[in-house]
Amino acid sequence: MRKHRLSIFVLVAMMVGFIPGLMFGQVATTGKIAGVVTDSSGAAVPSATVSVKSAALMAERSTTTGGDGAYLFDLLPLGTYELTVTSKGFKGFSETGVVLTAGFTATVNAKLQVGEVTDVVRVEGEPVVDLQNNQTTTTFDQTLLQDIPSGRDPWSTVAQMPGATVGTFDVAGNNSYQQSAMQVHGSTQAEQIYSFNGLDLNWPGANGGYTQFYTNHDSFDEFQVVADNAPASVPIGGVYMNMVTKSGSNELHGQAAAYYLTAAFQAGVKQPPNAVVNTGSPFDMTLDSSASLGGPVIRDRWWLFGSYRRYDLRQRILAVTDQNNVPVHDVNHQTNTDLRSDWQINPKNKFSLVWLYNEQNRFFRRDTAYQFVTQDASWRQIEPAYILQGLWTNQVTNNFLLDFRIGWNKIVFPLSYQPGSTGLNKQDKGYSLESGAAPNAFINPAWVLKWTASGSWYKPNWAGNHNFQFGFEWGDSYNSYLNSVTGGINAIYNSNPKANPRQLPFSQPFEVLAYNTPTTQKNYFRDTSFTCRTLGI
Numbered sequence: 001m002r003k004h005r006l007s008i009f010v011l012v013a014m015m016v017g018f019i020p021g022l023m024f025g026q027v028a029t030t031g032k033i034a035g036v037v038t039d040s041s042g043a044a045v046p047s048a049t050v051s052v053k054s055a056a057l058m059a060e061r062s063t064t065t066g067g068d069g070a071y072l073f074d075l076l077p078l079g080t081y082e083l084t085v086t087s088k089g090f091k092g093f094s095e096t097g098v099v100l101t102a103g104f105t106a107t108v109n110a111k112l113q114v115g116e117v118t119d120v121v122r123v124e125g126e127p128v129v130d131l132q133n134n135q136t137t138t139t140f141d142q143t144l145l146q147d148i149p150s151g152r153d154p155w156s157t158v159a160q161m162p163g164a165t166v167g168t169f170d171v172a173g174n175n176s177y178q179q180s181a182m183q184v185h186g187s188t189q190a191e192q193i194y195s196f197n198g199l200d201l202n203w204p205g206a207n208g209g210y211t212q213f214y215t216n217h218d219s220f221d222e223f224q225v226v227a228d229n230a231p232a233s234v235p236i237g238g239v240y241m242n243m244v245t246k247s248g249s250n251e252l253h254g255q256a257a258a259y260y261l262t263a264a265f266q267a268g269v270k271q272p273p274n275a276v277v278n279t280g281s282p283f284d285m286t287l288d289s290s291a292s293l294g295g296p297v298i299r300d301r302w303w304l305f306g307s308y309r310r311y312d313l314r315q316r317i318l319a320v321t322d323q324n325n326v327p328v329h330d331v332n333h334q335t336n337t338d339l340r341s342d343w344q345i346n347p348k349n350k351f352s353l354v355w356l357y358n359e360q361n362r363f364f365r366r367d368t369a370y371q372f373v374t375q376d377a378s379w380r381q382i383e384p385a386y387i388l389q390g391l392w393t394n395q396v397t398n399n400f401l402l403d404f405r406i407g408w409n410k411i412v413f414p415l416s417y418q419p420g421s422t423g424l425n426k427q428d429k430g431y432s433l434e435s436g437a438a439p440n441a442f443i444n445p446a447w448v449l450k451w452t453a454s455g456s457w458y459k460p461n462w463a464g465n466h467n468f469q470f471g472f473e474w475g476d477s478y479n480s481y482l483n484s485v486t487g488g489i490n491a492i493y494n495s496n497p498k499a500n501p502r503q504l505p506f507s508q509p510f511e512v513l514a515y516n517t518p519t520t521q522k523n524y525f526r527d528t529s530f531t532c533r534t535l536g537i
Helices: 003-019 142-147 154-158
Strands: 032-039 049-054 059-066 070-076 079-086 092-100 105-107 110-112 122-123 135-141 164-166 182-184 191-197 218-228 239-245 253-262 283-298 300-322 329-344 349-365 379-397 402-416 424-429 431-433 443-459 466-482 491-492 507-516 518-537
Touching: 032 079, 032 092, 032 154, 049 070, 059 070, 070 402, 079 110, 092 105, 092 110, 135 142, 142 218, 154 164, 154 218, 182 239, 402 424
Parallel strands: 032 105, 032 110, 092 122, 191 239, 424 491
Antiparallel strands: 032 070, 049 059, 049 079, 079 092, 135 218, 164 182, 218 239, 253 283, 283 300, 300 329, 329 349, 349 379, 379 402, 402 443, 424 431, 443 466, 466 518, 491 507
């Protein structure tokens, strides 16, 4: 009866997968190891015991080869693995240094020699290839994330990928506080997804192509970008960012780093000879400091990892000046707190809890409609956001595994009046000047809830070897806009600085814009997707 129920479940999943018009499920945050075990003559060795272990794996995994000597390990955490093979009448086989990245299938074929099983043939550092996938990915591991001389944000990182273009020109992170449009092969702004541990948690506003969470690179095990030959689980043709968070291990590990820059360490900005308005945003000061620590609470059972980042950025915006022609200062502050707990409940079940918190603060965000915006007319942006995730992996049998994920992303994005601001917003079109107070106050509460369930069933000796994969994703999201205007009006002027006699700023009234505020707009969304595919192994 148990076997019968399993067959029905797989059959239904396959039928769902062939229904036209459906979207697809979650993207891999784990890897696979597959191969064939043979003897010295090339004949298959059935029923051989194959095992894998790694510092990234709490409990060692084992399986047996099929009648043709083939085996598969799925849903393996990212890391470096050792694979061993034993079979009666043959020497043992061991290969170390098998590196897995997200979505990668390492092919490890073992050729056994006749002898005592206590004798072991060891292979170290042999290159492995992926013979199962043809997708093109760019993977940034921690070494690359630390060593690439660019901003430490998603947009600067994607810019390093061949074929990608971004909408801003970033120098050492001078645009890291502002999201940028990313394109590859002519994709649109809406075709970019920010995936955290395999869950799409994009902001549910605008065209859907923005994030509501600013990241900490030091909290990632790897940052992977999928753009070409994407698997069925990637529902877009643009830029898919797959960010996998670090975890603890049986060994205590951590790092601390600081990046510091002042105006004294950078070259001056040279303007084109025919420049009408100066451009550039040179640093006054930037300090990016972070620390992380991970390790065991109970070896092989309970691991913890935590990291913290504080990023302070103060720069001059040369294109925006005060009335004394002095460039205004833009002061920004970002913090991240990241925690992860991994618990091996038993040899077959692992549960992880991830909590990511971010504050993105811009203290003097200016209205881009005017060239000159006084400090009292700028917005104050104190933006908290967090992500809470639960991840569960269940090994039903050696060849049948289930994976469940749930994630919640909440943000409150505000554009507030400056503290103590009670003045009237005044806009002078002739002078391109805004003063008095910000034009409005704006709050954008939003949240995204996603959960997924997926499975991987490896079936050998069934007209070949097959890996059946199926998945389901369900999501709810909410996005609202709350607007208010102090006094309900903005005063518009159109003073002419070239008139004779010269008209002073705010001397020529033009119109009054009246607003019926406060206003509230609420939007709710729901999306579901299914996927099913079969891979020949």
